[in-house]
Amino acid sequence: MSSSHHLVTGATSGIGLExxxxxxxxxxxxxxxGxxxxxxxxxxxxLASPDRLVILPLDLASLASTAAFAGAVVRHLAxxxxxxxxxxxxxQITGPCxxxxxxxxxxxxxxxxGHAVLIERLLPHLAPAAPVALTASGTHDPAIRAARMFGFRGGLFVGADRVAKGDLDPAAAVTQQGLDRYATSKLCAILHVYALARRAAAGGPRFIAFDPGLMPGTGLARERSALERWAWSNVLPALARAMPGASTVRQSxxxxxxxxxxxxxxxxxxxxVDFTLAEAPSSRDSRREDWQDDLLRFxxxxALER
Ligand SMILES: NC(=O)c1ccc[n+]([C@@H]2O[C@H](COP(=O)([O-])OP(=O)(O)OC[C@H]3O[C@@H](n4cnc5c(N)ncnc54)[C@H](OP(=O)(O)O)[C@@H]3O)[C@@H](O)[C@H]2O)c1
Known part of the structure; x- marks a missing residue:
């Protein structure tokens, strides 16, 4: 019988809940x-009864929580x-590091x-050819005009060790550094998808980076100012209809x-791939195999340390 268990993180709001x-x-x-x-x-x-929906504690910003969650998932799968x-x-954090x-x-x-470590831990528990999708973002790519309109200038991969410390462009303004860190986390997701796909054995899990497009109104702006949060929830959903690269939570x-x-x-x-279910070009940087390998080694x- 084929497996019916799907694992989703970030399903308490926004696109994950949908x-x-x-x-x-x-x-x-x-x-x-999680x-x-x-x-x-x-x-x-x-959404469903406990026999179909299990919610387990997971804080991706903690390696201890991430490891405990992976263990709990494996036990649940039995x-x-x-x-x-x-x-x-x-x-998204736009304040200080x-x-x-x-x-x-x-x-x-x-x-x-956190997600990358989860993938390492759960690989043996994924069905053959199971899709492993990482939510990406056009913000990773400096060529995307819509992302530039919001202040993003693409991911800045300055080596895995420095990226991990948030040390990207210390000369930039605090808000810009926050945007850079977000865009870089998404560049890392795409670099990693390519690295994992190259490392994978034939017939194993499949790795896909999914760009959901701009979806104003989700909880993503929760750390922004009150005015920005208001605009994100009340103004941008209507404006976005006319913007290239914009979607809705439902469509994505x-x-x-x-x-x-x-x-x-x-x-x-x-x-x-993007929310129209078309393969979409990712940035030139995301194709750097030396960066992909650096990140995978990191x-x-x-994952081994834990
Ligand atoms: N909205 C957009 O325009 C847009 C565009 C491109 C990509 N994305 C991506 O889409 C994904 C979903 O975002 P969204 O827009 O739907 O925003 P959202 O409504 O804020 O959803 C974010 C989800 O992530 C969870 N989360 C955040 N930090 C976590 C942590 N440390 N550990 C575990 N869970 C954590 C939140 O859980 P809590 O309930 O605990 O806060 C929430 O369920 C994100 O990866 C985002 O970067 C969004």
């Missing part, structure tokens, strides 16, 4: 979710395999490193669910 709704619409599917505060995930919990994994959780208890910059760890989650169910890009790996080292 994605959970789509996946659970198939009565045969079951969902495992959430910082499972007890507060009321909207998610309301020998079954995961049908898919959506590494979707993410945050914050280091986690593990000593890494928080955006890097929560958006990228529909596309995401098709990828996870293997109905889009069946057999595809090492891909960067992840393997961190």
């Amino acid at each position: 994605l959970a709704t789509h996946l659970l619409a198939d009565p045969a599917s079951r969902l495992v979710v 959430a910082r505060r499972p007890e507060a995930a009321a909207a998610l919990r309301a 020998g079954d395999k995961l049908a898919s994994f959506a590494a979707n959780a993410g945050l 914050r280091l986690t208890a593990d000593g890494y910059e928080e955006t890097f760890q929560a958006n990228f490193l 989650a529909t596309a995401y669910a098709k990828i996870l169910a293997g109905r889009a890009f069946p057999g595809g790996t090492g891909l960067h 992840v393997e080292r961190v």
Whole structure:
């Protein structure tokens, strides 16, 4: 019998919550979710009964929590395999650099490193050809005009060790450094998808970077000023309809669910795709195999340490 367990992070709000709704619409599917505060995930919990939806504690900004979550997922599977994994959780910090208890910059760890370590741990528990999708973003690419309009200037990969500390461009203004760290965490996700696809054995899990487009109104702006949060939720959703590269949570989650169910890009790996379900070019930097290898070595080292 084929596996029916999907694993999603960041399913308490935004695109992740909508994605959970789509996946659970198939009565045969079951969902495992990692959430910082499972007890507060009321909207998610309301989607299905506990026999189909399990919410386990996960703080991606903590390696201890990430390792404990991986162990709990494996115990929950009880020998079954995961049908898919959506590494979707993410945050944007526009204030000063914050280091986690593990000593890494928080955006890097929560958006990228935590997920990368989870992938290492869960690889043996993924079904053959299971899609592993990492939520990416056009902000990684300096050539994307819509991202530049919001102040992003692309990911700045300055070597895995420096990126992990958030040490990208210390001369830039604090807000710019925050935007750079976010864009860089997404560049890391895409570099990693390509690296994992090159490392993977034939018939193993497949790796896809999914760009959901601009989806104003989600919780992503929660660390912005009150005015920016208001505009993000009340003005931008209407304006975005006319913007290139803009989507909605519903449209992007529909596309995401098709990828996870293997109905889009069946057999595809090492891909960067967008919410229209088209393969999309990622930045020139993301194609640097030396950077991909640097990042993969970094992840393997961190995963081994835990
Ligand atoms: N909105 C856009 O325009 C846009 C565009 C491109 C890419 N994306 C990406 O889409 C993904 C989802 O974002 P969204 O827009 O839907 O925003 P959102 O509504 O804020 O959702 C973010 C999710 O990530 C979770 N999360 C954040 N930090 C976490 C941590 N340390 N550990 C575990 N979970 C954590 C949040 O959980 P809590 O409930 O605990 O806060 C929430 O469920 C992100 O990767 C984001 O970068 C968004």
